[in-house]
Amino acid sequence: MTASSPKKSSPRRKPSSSPDVAQATDGGAPTTEVPDYSRLSGDYHWMYDDVGLKLGTQTPGVRAALRSLPPNAAVLDVACGIGLDAKALANRGLCVSAADASAEMVALTRTWVSQCDPVPSVLQSTWLGLHEHFAPHTFDAVLCTGNSISHASSDSEMVRWLRSFRSMLSPGGMLVLDVQDWEVVRNLGDRLNVDPRLIERDGRTCRRTWTWRFPAEQENQCRLDISFEVIRGDKTTVSTHSVDLRVFARSELRSATVSAGFGNPFLDRVPGDDMYTMVAYSPDDPHSPDDPHSPDDPHRTG
Numbered sequence: 001m002t003a004s005s006p007k008k009s010s011p012r013r014k015p016s017s018s019p020d021v022a023q024a025t026d027g028g029a030p031t032t033e034v035p036d037y038s039r040l041s042g043d044y045h046w047m048y049d050d051v052g053l054k055l056g057t058q059t060p061g062v063r064a065a066l067r068s069l070p071p072n073a074a075v076l077d078v079a080c081g082i083g084l085d086a087k088a089l090a091n092r093g094l095c096v097s098a099a100d101a102s103a104e105m106v107a108l109t110r111t112w113v114s115q116c117d118p119v120p121s122v123l124q125s126t127w128l129g130l131h132e133h134f135a136p137h138t139f140d141a142v143l144c145t146g147n148s149i150s151h152a153s154s155d156s157e158m159v160r161w162l163r164s165f166r167s168m169l170s171p172g173g174m175l176v177l178d179v180q181d182w183e184v185v186r187n188l189g190d191r192l193n194v195d196p197r198l199i200e201r202d203g204r205t206c207r208r209t210w211t212w213r214f215p216a217e218q219e220n221q222c223r224l225d226i227s228f229e230v231i232r233g234d235k236t237t238v239s240t241h242s243v244d245l246r247v248f249a250r251s252e253l254r255s256a257t258v259s260a261g262f263g264n265p266f267l268d269r270v271p272g273d274d275m276y277t278m279v280a281y282s283p284d285d286p287h288s289p290d291d292p293h294s295p296d297d298p299h300r301t302g
């Protein structure tokens with residue numbers, strides 16, 4: 001089924017022992033530790049200029065890809081963060097499920113989407129654990145935004161994650177990612193980026209600072225420190241969060257996506273932007289030899 005065909009109204013959840021909030025298990029395959037978003041989750045809304053946006057995701061290619069979906073398509077947001085995209089998509093009539101490894105993010109998403117009709121299902125799951133919650137080939141689209149894929153520690157881990165996303169997609173289903181354009185950001189080197197815009201929210205003002213570091217001894221690594229200086233009246237609080245990210249070329253993401261069994265990935269870049277979108281489709285034949293749900297290799301490292 002293609003992403004634009006008419007679709008069921010609710011995604012198939014596994015009936016078994018998968019509770020809404022599950023252990024962050026990874027289906028037995030070795031993987032990096034899931035990054036700890038527990039502290040950042042409380043400040044995460046400051047990352048957005050406007051939490052009332054129709055879609056949190058700013059990257060134009062993501063917006064265009066999502067516009068191509070029919071109103072009742074089944075969409076899985078695998079890195080829902082605080083749930084802005086999930087809410088925006090549900091309000092467009094899409095049938096949304098949202099997942100994230102972080103219990104705190106999941107809780108914030110649940111609150112954020114609680115007024116939607118219907119309310120998206122929200123659960124805690126790592127990417128390799130998705131199959132514990134959803135039947136294979138359940139979704140018309142899988143969304144992984146906000147540079148989340150840069151948490152992969154290696155090419156092979158990225159392939160495993162992409163393979164898991166693919167296992168969730170119906171034949172012809174659409175994967176939509178947005179990613180830091182590391183070829184742009186890496187070239188700028190170590191730098192301190194103070195956002196000139198001040199964000200006003202709930203009687204508070206926030207100044208955001210991003211510090212990018214590319215350690216010489218670790219060619220493919222970026223340490224990003226995100227600082228929020230929040231002023232309310234005469235009180236100022238500063239919180240800083242460090243995130244370790246993997247640096248990779250566009251061609252590496254493209255080949256990882258092909259290795260995971262997707263068709264020719266399409267990269268959409270806006271000149272001057274430091275993010276880009278990748279859209280790729282699952283093959284029309286769900287039983288192709290590379291099917292992630294083939295009995296012989298549910299978690300091949302490819």
Ligand SMILES: C[S@@+](CC[C@H](N)C(=O)[O-])C[C@H]1O[C@@H](n2cnc3c(N)ncnc32)[C@H](O)[C@@H]1O
Nearest residue numbers: 037079080081100101102105126127145146148
């Ligand atoms: C940078 S945030 C992006 C959130 C949201 N998509 C956005 O654009 O604001 C990355 C999210 O990915 C989640 N995440 C990272 N690694 C994960 C994994 N292995 N499995 C599931 N979620 C993961 C984090 O908990 C976090 O909420």
